[in-house]
Amino acid sequence: MTGKTTYRTHTCGEIGEQNLNCNVRLSGWVENIRDHGGIQFLDLRDHYGVVQVVIHEDSLLDGVSRECTVSVAGTVVLRDEETINPKIASGIVEVRAESLTILGKCLPNLPFEVASSKHTKEDVRLQYRFLDLRNPKVHQNIVLRAEVISFLRSKMQELGFLEIQTPILSASSPEGARDYLIPSRRHHGKFYALPQAPQIFKQLLMVSGFDRYFQIAPCFRDEDARADRSPGEFYQLDFEMAFASQEDVFAVAEAVLPALFTRFSEKAVTPAPFPRIPYAEAMLRYGTDKPDLRNPLVITDISDLFVHSSFRPFSGKTVRVIAVPDCAAQSRTFFGSLESYAESLGMGGLGYVKIGTEKELIGPLDKYMSESDKETLLSRTQVKPGDVIFFIADREREAAHYAGLIRTALGERLSLIADDAYRFCFITDFPMYEIDEETGAYAFTHNPFSMPQGGMQALCEQAPETILAYQYDIVCNGVELSSGAVRNHDIEIMKKAFSIAGYSEAELEKKFHSLYNAFQYGAPPHAGMAPGIDRMLMLLCGEESIREVIAFPMNSNAQDVLLGAPGEVTEQQLREAHIKIR
Numbered sequence: 001m002t003g004k005t006t007y008r009t010h011t012c013g014e015i016g017e018q019n020l021n022c023n024v025r026l027s028g029w030v031e032n033i034r035d036h037g038g039i040q041f042l043d044l045r046d047h048y049g050v051v052q053v054v055i056h057e058d059s060l061l062d063g064v065s066r067e068c069t070v071s072v073a074g075t076v077v078l079r080d081e082e083t084i085n086p087k088i089a090s091g092i093v094e095v096r097a098e099s100l101t102i103l104g105k106c107l108p109n110l111p112f113e114v115a116s117s118k119h120t121k122e123d124v125r126l127q128y129r130f131l132d133l134r135n136p137k138v139h140q141n142i143v144l145r146a147e148v149i150s151f152l153r154s155k156m157q158e159l160g161f162l163e164i165q166t167p168i169l170s171a172s173s174p175e176g177a178r179d180y181l182i183p184s185r186r187h188h189g190k191f192y193a194l195p196q197a198p199q200i201f202k203q204l205l206m207v208s209g210f211d212r213y214f215q216i217a218p219c220f221r222d223e224d225a226r227a228d229r230s231p232g233e234f235y236q237l238d239f240e241m242a243f244a245s246q247e248d249v250f251a252v253a254e255a256v257l258p259a260l261f262t263r264f265s266e267k268a269v270t271p272a273p274f275p276r277i278p279y280a281e282a283m284l285r286y287g288t289d290k291p292d293l294r295n296p297l298v299i300t301d302i303s304d305l306f307v308h309s310s311f312r313p314f315s316g317k318t319v320r321v322i323a324v325p326d327c328a329a330q331s332r333t334f335f336g337s338l339e340s341y342a343e344s345l346g347m348g349g350l351g352y353v354k355i356g357t358e359k360e361l362i363g364p365l366d367k368y369m370s371e372s373d374k375e376t377l378l379s380r381t382q383v384k385p386g387d388v389i390f391f392i393a394d395r396e397r398e399a400a401h402y403a404g405l406i407r408t409a410l411g412e413r414l415s416l417i418a419d420d421a422y423r424f425c426f427i428t429d430f431p432m433y434e435i436d437e438e439t440g441a442y443a444f445t446h447n448p449f450s451m452p453q454g455g456m457q458a459l460c461e462q463a464p465e466t467i468l469a470y471q472y473d474i475v476c477n478g479v480e481l482s483s484g485a486v487r488n489h490d491i492e493i494m495k496k497a498f499s500i501a502g503y504s505e506a507e508l509e510k511k512f513h514s515l516y517n518a519f520q521y522g523a524p525p526h527a528g529m530a531p532g533i534d535r536m537l538m539l540l541c542g543e544e545s546i547r548e549v550i551a552f553p554m555n556s557n558a559q560d561v562l563l564g565a566p567g568e569v570t571e572q573q574l575r576e577a578h579i580k581i582r
Contacts, residue, residue: 007071013048015090019076027071052094060100069104072097127561141541141549149216152237155256161214166201178222183577194220200514202240206526207518214239228535230546231558240528246470246486249527253474261422264540270424278429287404292478293423295411297322299403300380311368318399320392322407323381327388328354347402351391355383422476430471433464444501446471450485459496484529491519
């Protein structure tokens with residue numbers, strides 16, 4: 001801070017040895033008051049830091065309580081050597097108070113201790129969020145958020161992207177998540193919707209002749225909360241590029257994200273180029289399309305070894321194994337706990353064999369495998385004596401899912417997951433279609449506006465379930481930061497793609513009129529993605545919940561307990577919006 005104001009000449013964070021013997025005026029919140037018999041010490045906190053104030057006259061503290069705001073005038077002096085506090089920037093000095101003015105009183109009974117607010121029940125923290133945000137750790141998360149957004153904006157502009165704001169009031173989307181609807185006062189019976197993402201607008205910007213667009217975009221989806229998903233709204237670094245391929249988009253992500261994570265963390269960051277992992281490989285090797293590459297364990301498919309097995313739980317099933325180095329010495333409690341965890345997931349059990357000193361299999365599954373199958377198993381898993389091989393068997397989709405969960409559980413319980421790194425990867429080659437289990441018809445698996453790999457030829461000649469799309473995700477430490485795609489800008493390919501999913505051309509034109517219309521007026525090839533800012537901050541701050549990096553989040557039940565939203569409105573407001581509560 002520069003310059004003097006009525007209330008302060010310096011901030012608390014500025015005070016240091018350079019201010020010795022200077023008269024200063026500081027303002028802030030009273031963090032703590034300590035009585036040392038005739039002398040009292042007050043810790044004064046503002047946005048910038050904390051400074052200790054020495055009070056020699058008790059009368060100065062009349063009416064002063066913790067968390068009230070005060071203005072203090074006094075002289076900066078050195079602390080006694082035994083009272084130096086190396087934990088704060090001003091810890092070598094203190095301010096000897098000559099006057100103190102209360103600026104804002106505080107009730108004596110605080111709902112929680114500010115310094116330990118993160119250990120308070122979440123709804124209480126959010127009800128008194130203005131107090132919770134005074135906690136230096138919570139406060140710093142929001143400061144970091146501002147710095148990250150500023151860095152991203154600067155980086156995107158440096159790369160030639162133009163910041164353009166797209167509408168907040170828009171039309172309801174027939175695809176995707178549930179919309180937030182807003183009734184129109186002027187157009188009886190009609191509704192706006194808050195945008196789930198600027199997807200259609202940014203594609204229209206490409207058709208409009210803009211080359212590189214970005215914005216720090218608010219997105220609104222009526223979804224349930226998760227640890228990595230805030231109900232209601234979130235922000236993303238939304239960008240789109242004209243005349244661009246998948247690799248062009250990857251190059252931008254690789255220029256921005258390593259720079260961001262290196263700038264705001266001391267952890268190791270995956271350098272460009274990031275690993276490209278096809279979806280099918282990710283599901284096989286990691287059991288998820290959001291793999292945490294800090295975990296060194298991988299999954300191996302051995303289904304072919306049990307096609308005609310006499311062991312009924314494995315016969316004809318998809319069988320996946322996870323080889324774990326040096327695990328045989330773990331206790332019986334370890335293995336029993338892991339089996340219990342597997343059963344809690346809905347698995348029938350969790351088989352395993354230990355690898356003996358002669359590389360023999362030690363465990364009941366040994367007798368169900370021929371010698372040649374055992375050799376194949378040892379070769380595929382590359383195990384050594386003292387390792388353990390865990391077996392997961394089920395239908396293909398379930399086997400992949402369970403194997404992924406067991407891989408994570410093993411990594412966590414054996415402390416195999418590196419906590420000093422950010423490991424990025426791209427997941428590519430998502431299937432364009434899947435078969436709906438209820439209807440038996442083909443449905444889009446991901447973004448319906450993605451370009452199919454192989455274009456029109458693939459749509460006409462391949463079985464739909466074998467067609468891959470130019471769709472991709474970016475994943476960091478098991479967290480999906482973004483999805484993206486090369487867009488389908490060719491109206492004829494779009495018609496064919498939607499027809500496979502059961503849409504007539506009339507339905508396509510009606511439901512997606514803006515793109516259907518625009519793509520008939522010279523649409524360029526274009527592609528983009530939108531990394532989630534809240535999720536990136538959650539990783540940078542080391543937080544388990546996304547709500548810790550949002551200034552005023554809703555609770556897990558999608559309620560704003562601070563302002564009382566959602567709340568009731570007046571009958572007059574309902575009448576103006578042509579709404580009747582049923």
